[in-house]
Amino acid sequence: MVISKAPVVSTREIHENIFLLEARCPVVASQIKPGQFCNIKITEFSSPLLRRPFSVCDVNGNSIYFMFNIFGEGTKLLSRKREGDTVNILAPLGNGFTIEGDYEHAIIVAGGLGAAPFPFLTKKLDGKKISTFIGGRTANDVITYGMENIQTATEDGSLGFKGNVVQLLKNNLPEIKKHKTRIFSCGPNPMLRALKEFCIENEIECQASTECAMACGFGICQGCPIETAEKDKYLLVCKDGPVFDVRDVII
Amino acid sequence: MVISKAPVVSTREIHENIFLLEARCPVVASQIKPGQFCNIKITEFSSPLLRRPFSVCDVNGNSIYFMFNIFGEGTKLLSRKREGDTVNILAPLGNGFTIEGDYEHAIIVAGGLGAAPFPFLTKKLDGKKISTFIGGRTANDVITYGMENIQTATEDGSLGFKGNVVQLLKNNLPEIKKHKTRIFSCGPNPMLRALKEFCIENEIECQASTECAMACGFGICQGCPIETAEKDKYLLVCKDGPVFDVRDVII
Amino acid sequence: MSVDLSVNIGNLKLQNPVILASGTVGYGNEISNFTDLSKIGAIVTKSISLKPRKGNPPQRIVETPSGMLNAIGLANVGLEVFINEKIPFLREVNSTVICNIAASTIEEYVECTKALNDHDTIKAFEINVSCPNVKEGGLTFGNDTNAVGRITEKVRAATGKPVIIKRTPNVATISESAKVVKQEGGDAVSAINTLVGTAFNIRTRKPKIFNVTGGLSGPAIKPVALAKVLEISRNVEIPIIGIGGIVDWSDAVEFMIAGSTAFQIGTINFINPNAGLEIIEGLEKYCEETSISKLSELTASYQI
C-alpha cells in the first residue's frame, strides 16, 4: 500500500455524465488487481475532507484509469481535473476479484456504473470465454466501455432486453449451464441481491463487488461493516472486500 | 451592488508570487471606482466559506483586474483559475478614493501589495500631476505594475532609496510643498501610521485604504470595526471605508 | 400544483419558514439591496439592548474550516435609535419583523419588551439568552435553566405577542430548558446560537479574536444543530426554530424533518445575501417533486 501524488494525464467525458480520468502512477499500476480500489484525496485542502473510493477501471503501462459520474462535490471536482493537476492516491486497497481457478466461462454482470472495474478485469481474463451482461434503467445508463461480447438489458426497453439484467441472465441459463462458469458482478444492491439468489439456486460461483460509505479504506475506522452469515461479527467492506463470494455476505 | 458570476479570462504571474487575474464583468466594470473593492467567492462549495475582499486593480472595457499574492487557501485557488473557470463577485463595495476636489498634485504612496488599487486610480487621475512612491522590504516586494513617475524605497536598499517609503516622502517635502497636494495611500498599518503623522504635521490631505478581516463586506456582520476619534462608536471598514481620511480613524 | 409554504409559530403566521437570523442581517437596510425582504418569512433584527453598545474591538471574526468565529459583542444602536430609525425602514419594505432582545438583567429584558410592544411592525420577540460573547450577559443566563424560566415568565407577562427563546447549545441537555420555556408560556425555542470556540495565532500566541473566544457558526456546526433540534423535538412539544449552518434548501429540509417548524439562516447571508429567496424556491420545487402540498407536513417527519 502506498500514498502517491499522481499527475493527471487527462479527463474525458466518455458517455453522458460518465468521465474517464487517466493518472500516471507507476507504483499502483504495477501492483493493482481488478476489483481492488484506490482511495483518492481530491484536493490538498480539508474539504472535501475524506478520500473517495474508486475502482481501478483500467491499467495501461504506467497509467491507471478511473471511471465515474458526477455525484456530489468530490466527483464534480474530479471531473474538472486537467493535465497539470494531481490526485492523491492511496492504493491498492481491498481484495480484488479472484481470477484463478477452475472455470471456463467468465460472465460479467454489471449495473450502471458497476461497469467501472470490468475493462481491467476483461483484460486480465485473457484466455477465458467471456460474456458480459450490462443493465441500466434506460439506454443512457448502459456503459459498455472496454468490454467484450456484450448483451444489454434496460428497464424501459430502450436498449436490448426489456427488463433487468438478472432476468436477461436467467434467459441465458441453458447456455450458461453448458460450461463451468464464474460470475463477476458489480452494481446496485437490488441487482446483487437478485443475482445472489439466482446463483445460489443454480449453483453458479459468483463474486460481487460491494459498496459502502468509507472513511479510511484500509481497516482503521471500522466505518464499513457488512453483515455475514456469522451473527456476532461484521466483515469490513474495505479490508475483507470489496469483492466477496455472494454466499458469504448479506447484501 | 450586484452579485455576478464572472468568467475568468486569464491569470498571469506578473511578478514573483504576484498574480493578475482578468475577469469579464461588464456591470461591475462600469460601476466601480478606484479604491472600491469586490468580495469574491472563490469556489461554489462551502470551503473556503467566506468571500475574500480584493481591490479592483484595473478596469479595461468589460474586464476587471485583481492583483494578489498567494497568502492562504483562497488566494492559492484563485491563482489557479483559468479560462473556463468563474469567480463569483459581489461588488462594488465600500467608498473609494475621492478624486474630485481642489488639488494639483496627486501623490500615491504604496507599500507592498498596497499597490493593488493604484493602476486604476492612476488612470482616473487623468490631468493631475502624479508622483508615485512605492516601498517594500526588498526589491522583490516593490510592485510597479501600471503606475507612473515612480520613486522606490526598500528597507534593505536593494532598490532605490534605502529606508521606508515615508522617509523617502519626507526627503521630497520641499518639492511636495510647491503644489496643493493630495496623498492616496495603501499598505501595511505601520506605514499608514507613519504617513498619517507626516501628513498631519505638514498639513497634507491624505486618504488611506485600510484592511480588516471581513465576513460580509457590505455592513451586515459588524465584523470590521475601526476605531475613530469618537470614543463611543466604531466605523465599519467595509461600509464606511475602506478608504478614510487619515484624520478620521485610528490606524 | 401550488404548494402551501406557510407555517405557524404560536399565533404568528409566516408566509414561509425562512427567517433571517439575528446579527446576520443588521436591521435589514443593507441586505435589501440584494433580496426582497417582503418575500422572506421573517427577519430577526440584531440583538437590541436598552442602551447602544459599541461592541468588541477588532479582530471580531475569523474563518475556520467550514465555519467562522465571531465576537461582535452585541454591538447595536440601542433601543431608541432602533425605534426611531430602524423600525420605519422595516415597515416600509413590508417585512415581517421579529425583534431580538439581549440584556444583562431580567428587568432589562422586560423593559425592552414593553418599550417595543406597541410597535405594530414587530410581530414577535426573540429573547437571546445565549450569546456567548458578552461577559455579564447571555451565557450565564443561558446555562441556568431556572433563569431561562424566570426570563420567559416575565417577558411573557409583558407582551401578548409570541415569545421565542433563543437557546445556547453549550449545554448537555438542551431539551430541559425547552421544557421550562414551554411551562412558562413561551411560544417557541430557537436552537441553536453559536458554539463557543477559539483560535490562536501561532506566531504571537495571542487569540485571533480580541475577545479570546467567539461563537462558531456556519456549515461546520450543522450536524450539532440538527442533533439539538432533534433532541428537543423528541422530548418537548413546542415549536422549534432550527438554526445552524444552513446554506441551501436541502439543509433547510433536513432541519424541518428533524423537528423545526421554521428555520433561520445566518452566516450564509454574508456569502449569498439572496440565499433566503433561493431557499424558498428550492423548497417549493422539492415539495412539487415529492408531492407535498403543505410544507409544514415536513416538520418532525423523521423516520426513526
Place this chain on the structure above:
Amino acid sequence: MSVDLSVNIGNLKLQNPVILASGTVGYGNEISNFTDLSKIGAIVTKSISLKPRKGNPPQRIVETPSGMLNAIGLANVGLEVFINEKIPFLREVNSTVICNIAASTIEEYVECTKALNDHDTIKAFEINVSCPNVKEGGLTFGNDTNAVGRITEKVRAATGKPVIIKRTPNVATISESAKVVKQEGGDAVSAINTLVGTAFNIRTRKPKIFNVTGGLSGPAIKPVALAKVLEISRNVEIPIIGIGGIVDWSDAVEFMIAGSTAFQIGTINFINPNAGLEIIEGLEKYCEETSISKLSELTASYQI
C-alpha cells in the same frame, strides 16, 4: 539546533507530544503500513471492553462540512483477543501504547484496568467516559461529574500507571470535571471526544446514520476543542491532552499554546496515515524557526 520534543504526562515520558487517537488507528496493525509507530509519541488503542462488541449496523459514518459523523458503537475485539493478539504486535513494533477502556459500569472499568495492568507494553490508561454512541455507556457517565470522580478514584486505585480521563465536550463547563479528575488522582485529561451530531436523508427522512446520532470529529470541531482546552488550562492545573480537528503541525501548535501538554490526532489518520510523522517534522522546524529549544515550553504559553 537540536530541539527537545519530549513531554511528560504524569510519570509517562513521551519522546514527542503526538499521540494517535483511540478509534482512529485500530490496534496499530493497518496504519503501520504507512507510518513508523516507534517514532510516534504514543498510540491509544481502540476503546476496549470486557467482552467483544459487534458495533452498530451500517451506515456508521457520514461526511459533513469539514468533518465526519461516526457511530461505530465501540466495535472492538474484547479484552481477551486484545491481550493475546493485539498487544504482541504493538510490542514488536516498539510503540508506546496507551490503552483506552470503555465500560458500562464502574466495576467493568476496574476489571479491565486490572486485567491489563501487568502488561508492560501498556504504559498508561485512557478512560473513555465520553463516547456518545453507546446507549448504556459513556455519555451518561460523561455528563455526570460525580460519576467521573468515582471512576477516576476506582481506576486510580487499580493501577500505578498514569490514568488519563477522556472527557465529553457535550457539557457546559468541562473544567469542573477536570477539577474532579485532579482531586481523585487522575494524571491527565484528554479533551475532547466527538460532539453529538446528526444528519438526515431528505428523501427517506431517515437519519443517515443507523444509530440516529453520531460523533462529530475533524477540522470542523477544532475551534470548539481549542476553547475547551483553554477553559481547562485556565481553571485547573492538570496536564491536558488536546484533541479535535488537528490536521497539521500548525493546528498542533495552536493546541499546545492553548494549554495542551500533548495532543491526539484522529480523523486525519484516515486521510493521511502518515500525518503523525509529518506533524513531528513540522513541529521541529517551527521550533527551530522560532528558537524554541524545548517544545514543552509552548504548553499554555497563550498571551491573553
